[in-house]
Each structure stands twice: as structure tokens, then as C-alpha cells.
Amino acid sequence: MADSVILVTGGTGLVGSAIKHIIDTEPAGSRFGKRAGERWVFVSSQEGDLSDPAQTKKLFEKYKPTHVIHLAALVGGLFKNMKYKLTFLRDNMLINDNVLHSAHLTQTKKVISCLSTCVFPDKVTYPLDETKIHLGLPHESNFGYAHAKRMVDVQNHAYKDQFGSNFTSAIPTNVFGPNDNFELEGSHVIPGLIHKCYLAKKNSTPFVVSGTGKPLRQFIYSYDLAKLFIWQLREYDDVEPVILSVGEDEEVSIKEVADAIVQAMDFHGEYTFDTTRADGQFRKPASNKKLLSLMGGFEFTPFDKALKDTVKWFVENYNTARTGVKA
Amino acid sequence: MSIILVTGGTGLVGKAIQHVIETEPEGSRFGKKPGEKWIFVSSSEADLRDTEQTKRLFEKYKPTHVIHLAAIVGGLYINMKCKLTFLRDNILINDNVLHTAHLTGTQKVISCLSTCVFPDKVTYPLDETKIHLGLPHESNFGYSHAKRLVDVQNRAYKDQFGCNFTSAIPTSIFGPHDNFNLESAHVIPALIHKCYLAQNNGTPFIVGGSGKPLRQFIYSRDLAKLFIWQLREYDDVEPVILSVGEDQEVSVKELTDAIVKAMNYKGEYILDTTQADGQFRKPASNKKLLSLMGEFRFTPFDEALQDTVQWFLNNYENARTGARGT
Numbered sequence: 001m002a003d004s005v006i007l008v009t010g011g012t013g014l015v016g017s018a019i020k021h022i023i024d025t026e027p028a029g030s031r032f033g034k035r036a037g038e039r040w041v042f043v044s045s046q047e048g049d050l051s052d053p054a055q056t057k058k059l060f061e062k063y064k065p066t067h068v069i070h071l072a073a074l075v076g077g078l079f080k081n082m083k084y085k086l087t088f089l090r091d092n093m094l095i096n097d098n099v100l101h102s103a104h105l106t107q108t109k110k111v112i113s114c115l116s117t118c119v120f121p122d123k124v125t126y127p128l129d130e131t132k133i134h135l136g137l138p139h140e141s142n143f144g145y146a147h148a149k150r151m152v153d154v155q156n157h158a159y160k161d162q163f164g165s166n167f168t169s170a171i172p173t174n175v176f177g178p179n180d181n182f183e184l185e186g187s188h189v190i191p192g193l194i195h196k197c198y199l200a201k202k203n204s205t206p207f208v209v210s211g212t213g214k215p216l217r218q219f220i221y222s223y224d225l226a227k228l229f230i231w232q233l234r235e236y237d238d239v240e241p242v243i244l245s246v247g248e249d250e251e252v253s254i255k256e257v258a259d260a261i262v263q264a265m266d267f268h269g270e271y272t273f274d275t276t277r278a279d280g281q282f283r284k285p286a287s288n289k290k291l292l293s294l295m296g297g298f299e300f301t302p303f304d305k306a307l308k309d310t311v312k313w314f315v316e317n318y319n320t321a322r323t324g325v326k327a
Numbered sequence: 328m329s330i331i332l333v334t335g336g337t338g339l340v341g342k343a344i345q346h347v348i349e350t351e352p353e354g355s356r357f358g359k360k361p362g363e364k365w366i367f368v369s370s371s372e373a374d375l376r377d378t379e380q381t382k383r384l385f386e387k388y389k390p391t392h393v394i395h396l397a398a399i400v401g402g403l404y405i406n407m408k409c410k411l412t413f414l415r416d417n418i419l420i421n422d423n424v425l426h427t428a429h430l431t432g433t434q435k436v437i438s439c440l441s442t443c444v445f446p447d448k449v450t451y452p453l454d455e456t457k458i459h460l461g462l463p464h465e466s467n468f469g470y471s472h473a474k475r476l477v478d479v480q481n482r483a484y485k486d487q488f489g490c491n492f493t494s495a496i497p498t499s500i501f502g503p504h505d506n507f508n509l510e511s512a513h514v515i516p517a518l519i520h521k522c523y524l525a526q527n528n529g530t531p532f533i534v535g536g537s538g539k540p541l542r543q544f545i546y547s548r549d550l551a552k553l554f555i556w557q558l559r560e561y562d563d564v565e566p567v568i569l570s571v572g573e574d575q576e577v578s579v580k581e582l583t584d585a586i587v588k589a590m591n592y593k594g595e596y597i598l599d600t601t602q603a604d605g606q607f608r609k610p611a612s613n614k615k616l617l618s619l620m621g622e623f624r625f626t627p628f629d630e631a632l633q634d635t636v637q638w639f640l641n642n643y644e645n646a647r648t649g650a651r652g653t
Contacts, residue, residue, distance in 0.1 A: 083487070084487055085482070085483040085486045085487050086480075086483035086484050086486070086487040086488065087487065089479065089480065089483045090422070090426070090480075090483070093418075093422075097415070097418075101415070134461065134462045135460070135461050136459065136460055136461070137459050137460075143479075143482075143483065143486075144483055147476070147479045151472070151476065154414065154468075154472045155411075155414065155415075157410070157468070158410040158411035158414045158415070158468065158469055159411050161410045161411070161468075162408075162409055162410050162411040162412065163411065
């Protein structure tokens with residue numbers, strides 16, 4: 001009988017699989033490795049539809065988690081988010097309410113939910129920090145998702161206040177790594193560009209990057225983020241969220257990302273920027289001051305290496321990766 | 328044939344709407360129109376926190392329109408004690424009503440927000456554009472977040488499905504059929520009840536707080552007319568503040584004095600400054616309302632308060648006072 005049962009919802013996704021990788025590969029008993037008496041359970045939607053309270057309840061009854069890292073969500077690209085505002089809002093709220101309320105009713109000791117820097121207000125002063133989440137409406141492009149995620153912070157405070165529940169949340173910036181969604185239709189910028197470059201190389205067509213390449217972003221490697229989640233699980237018990245990110249000085253431009261992909265892919269074909277396409281927000285830096293002050297040091301994987309490893313994973317796993325092809 | 332379902336139909340506002348529908352001349356601006364069937368439901372008929380019960384309610388009445396007033400409400404103290412309950416139960420009620428309305432093809436839903444859900448740190452006067460510009464006051468944490476979410480839900484339903492869902496934002500409401508239970512009542516009914524007890528029992532009449540906070544109060548029967556107007560003539564997803572003008576603010580002390588007068592109370596009252604005041608002031612603009620409605624004659628405050636006190640005195644046995652299981 002394990003002392004701790006840690007349930008990871010969304011356990012087979014980008015972040016979930018990264019946490020599993022860390023737990024499976026870091027030395028047992030090390031800072032980010034599995035501890036004695038810990039049982040880690042990674043579940044996907046196949047095991048239970050978390051938008052259904054009965055299925056969520058059964059999942060909790062089956063595993064009796066002492067801890068939950070709640071990553072499961074309905075996510076998607078720009079087009080889907082704008083077409084299905086109600087679905088993204090409501091389904092995410094159902095998932096989150098079912099998980100938090102089941103955790104409360106079964107007296108789970110701790111839940112860490114996952115927000116995102118993309119849920120912050122559209123009109124805000126930079127850099128983003130943990131105090132600014134609710135200071136205005138989010139950007140329309142992720143209306144439903146953003147409102148549902150912000151509500152998790154509200155729910156955490158309410159559960160804490162009324163019941164003393166140890167519910168908290170993490171706010172990652174842009175995450176990338178193996179097991180991402182690489183579909184061209186709905187993917188985020190790094191997996192989208194990796195897939196595009198792969199196809200350009202394969203088909204001997206041009207690799208065209210939308211926009212000027214100038215926008216800046218902070219990217220966090222999923223394996224690094226996984227370690228930060230494990231740290232937060234073990235050592236952070238405040239209701240207030242924590243931004244999990246590289247430093248502001250680690251911003252990279254889209255052009256730098258594309259260059260790194262071209263190099264990692266060993267692509268020698270035509271490589272251009274389509275400046276007629278929209279850029280999106282120029283930059284949205286987030287501060288990781290709070291994280292570093294709490295953790296002491298943390299060694300982030302250098303961007304080029306992380307990107308190279310991700311490209312390598314994609315090339316080797318193309319046939320089974322989430323590419324939207326051969327569905 | 329229109330079937331207008333009023334949830335929270337036996338509450339402060341629901342009763343007022345019923346009163347107006349039943350007493351205004353048929354066919355007049357705020358009176359019942361031919362072909363309209365009005366249904367006022369309470370929680371005894373269906374617990375709207377339960378999806379199945381909500382569904383059965385809609386199947387029973389098949390409403391074409393809904394004025395959705397039902398909510399878990401309470402005063403300062405209970406809001407601060409039960410943050411999760413106020414948040415979650417209100418979200419459940421609202422989601423059940425809106426989603427059931429959507430699934431059954433209800434033509435229109437007007438939900439009810441409140442000026443108390445606006446941001447704590449905000450520039451005054453409040454107007455319809457400021458609802459989401461920061462966190463609400465802690466004193467109504469759960470209720471506020473749940474209500475604000477209704478505005479988000481309305482937009483999402485409108486955007487994805489074209490639903491005609493909208494909302495009203497009243498200021499502080501008072502009138503007959505209010506909750507007069509001292510544990511959880513809002514300021515006017517609480518003070519009326521306290522004064523009544525002081526008068527009847529010779530006990531001290533103690534007013535919690537400094538008496539300084541200012542509020543715009545709207546008489547429930549005036550608000551009822553505004554809801555009827557919004558039901559008939561307003562089809563935008565954007566909320567409308569339903570309020571008297573900003574120049575009509577009264578302080579809690581002025582309110583107390585007016586109650587003393589209406590009650591003909593001869594004793595003294597004490598302001599207990601050790602008790603929390605709640606938010607100091609939150610003036611709201613009714614410019615949008617007046618620009619859309621043209622004119623509207625609000626009942627003068629003293630007259631409305633007098634009528635409310637009179638109602639309470641006449642109906643003490645049946646009023647929601649918290650005594651004898653009421």
C-alpha cells in the first residue's frame with residue numbers, strides 16, 4: 001500500500017508524459033525522482049471522461065489519490081477556440097469542477113491545477129506576475145479556455161477558505177517537447193513549425209514561416225516543467241499560483257526558433273517568412289522571480305538542446321505522433 | 328403564446344414582478360400582454376442546482392422566455408463563511424438554467440447580476456463596461472464570481488449558438504417579501520426587522536457599522552417594471568444596469584432615520600462601529616437604461632420605504648424573519 005498515490009490527469013499529454021518521463025528516469029530519491037512509498041498514476045480521457053461527474057467519481061474511487069496533478073483540459077488552436085466559445089468554456093469548467101469537487105469530497109490532500117500565461121488579461125503591464133491574473137478580460141482568441149482556467153484560481157481560494165483544502169495552481173508559459181500536438185491545424189508555434197519543416201524537407205517544398213519572425217516568447221521545455229511540477233507537489237503549499245517559466249532574459253524570437261529547427265532538422269531547402277500573415281502579440285514576458293526565490297537554483301535545459309531533442313523525437317516518432325495525419 | 332418562466336419567482340424581485348403583472352392594466356407598458364402566460368417558480372418546485380430537476384421544470388412548462396432570478400444569496404457574514412458554497416451552488420444553478428434553456432430552444436433568457444459583483448478597485452460611477460476589470464470585493468467572493476460568469480456564459484452562448492441571453496444589473500433592492508432574517512438579510516430588511524424587535528421588546532436597536540456607507544436603493548416594484556421592459560424591448564447580449572440615478576444615494580444612517588420615522592419608533596438607536604461596514608460606496612450610472620427607455624418614474628425613496636415597512640408590519644407572521652421556521 002503506497003503512502004502517496006499521485007494521480008496525474010491529462011497524464012498522456014505533453015506535460016503528463018514529461019512528468020512520467022522524469023519520474024521514470026531520475027534517480028529514485030533524488031530531488032525530482034520518485035520517492036519511496038509514492039505510486040504515480042497517469043490517466044487519460046480513455047479511462048474516464050472528466051466532464052462527467054460520475055466517471056470522475058469512479059476514477060477517484062478506483063485510485064484513491066492522495067495527490068492530484070490536474071493537467072486534463074480541452075485545448076485547441078485559434079480557429080477552434082473562436083468557433084466554440086461555449087464548448088471551451090463549459091467543458092473545461094465541468095472538468096475542473098468535477099476534479100476539484102471529487103478531490104474535496106474524497107479528502108485528497110493536495111491538488112495542483114494548471115493555468116497558463118495565455119489566460120492573463122489582454123490589457124496588462126509587463127512582465128506578467130502572479131498578481132495580475134484577474135485584472136481585466138483575457139484575449140478573445142482563447143475566450144472560453146481562459147475564463148475556465150481563471151475560475152480554477154477562484155475555486156482554489158474558495159475551497160481553501162471554506163474547507164482548508166490544499167488546492168493550488170501552476171502557470172506555465174509556452175510549453176514544448178515530445179508528445180506535443182503537432183497537428184498543423186491546431187498546434188502551438190514550436191510543434192507547428194517543426195511539422196512544417198519536416199514536411200518541407202520530406203516533400204522538397206519551401207519552409208514558410210508565418211509573420212515576420214520578430215515576436216518574442218519564453219518557451220519552457222516540458223521535461224524542465226515536469227521537474228517544476230514535482231517540486232511544487234513536494235514543497236509548495238500556498239493557494240497562490242506560481243508562474244513556472246524560464247527567466248525574462250530567455251525570450252527567443254520566432255526567427256530564432258525557426259533557425260534552430262532548420263538546423264536541428266538539417267533542412268537545406270528554401271526557408272522564408274510570409275510577412276503578409278499576422279504576427280500575434282509582439283511579446284508577453286512573464287516573471288519567474290517568485291519561482292526562483294522559492295526554489296533556490298534551477299538548471300533549465302538550454303533552448304537549442306531542448307529544441308534539438310524535440311525535433312529528434314518528432315522525426316523518430318512521426319508515425320505515432322499527433323500529427324492529424326492518418327487519423 | 329409566450330410562456331415566461333420566472334425562477335426565484337417567490338423571492339423579493341419575483342414577487343414584485345408578479346405584483347406588477349397582476350396589478351398594472353392589461354396591455355399597458357408594464358402590464359400583462361394578451362397571449363402571455365406568466366409562471367413564478369420557487370425552489371420548492373425544483374432545486375435548480377440539480378440538472379435533472381431543472382430539465383423536468385423546463386419540460387413541464389416549456390418556457391419561451393425566462394427571467395432567471397434564482398440564486399443563493401445572503402448577507403456579509405454568510406458570504407464570507409461559505410465562499411465555496413456561494414460560488415459553486417450559484418454556478419450550478421446558472422449553468423443548469425442557461426444550458427437547459429439552450430437545449431430546449433428557449434427564445435430569451437434574462438439573468439440577474441448585481442452592482443455588488445463589480446471590481447473592488449474601480450473608477451466610479453460603475454457602468455456596464457467595467458464588470459470584469461479586476462477582482463470583486465472579498466465580502467461577496469463566491470456570489471460575485473458566479474454572477475460575473477453569467478455574463479461570460481451569455482456571450483459564449485450568443486457567439487456559438489446565437490442564443491438571445493442577456494442580463495440585468497440591479498443596485499441594492501428592497502421591498503415586500505424580502506428576506507428579513509437577521510442572520511442573513513441585507514441592510515434595509517435587517518434594519519426594519521431590528522427596529523421592529525426593539526419597538527416590540529424594548530431591546531436596544533443596534534445598527535452594525537458606522538452608518539456612513541452610501542447606497543443607491545431601488546424599490547422592487549420599480550425594478551420589476553424595468554425587468555418587464557427589458558424582456559419586451561431589449562435584445563442585446565450586453566448587460567443593462569437597472570438603477571435609480573447616482574444623485575439618489577442614501578447613507579445607512581439616513582436609511583435608519585427613515586425607518587425610525589416609518590415605524591414611528593420612539594427609542595434610540597446605536598451605531599456599533601466594531602462591526603464591518605462592507606464596501607463604502609459604489610455609485611452606478613443608469614445612463615444606458617434611461618437612454619434606451621426614455622423616461623421612467625421611480626417611486627420616491629421615503630414612500631417606497633414606508634410601503635415596505637407597512638407591508639412588514641402587516642405580514643410579520645408570514646414574512647421570512649427566521650422565526651418559527653420561516
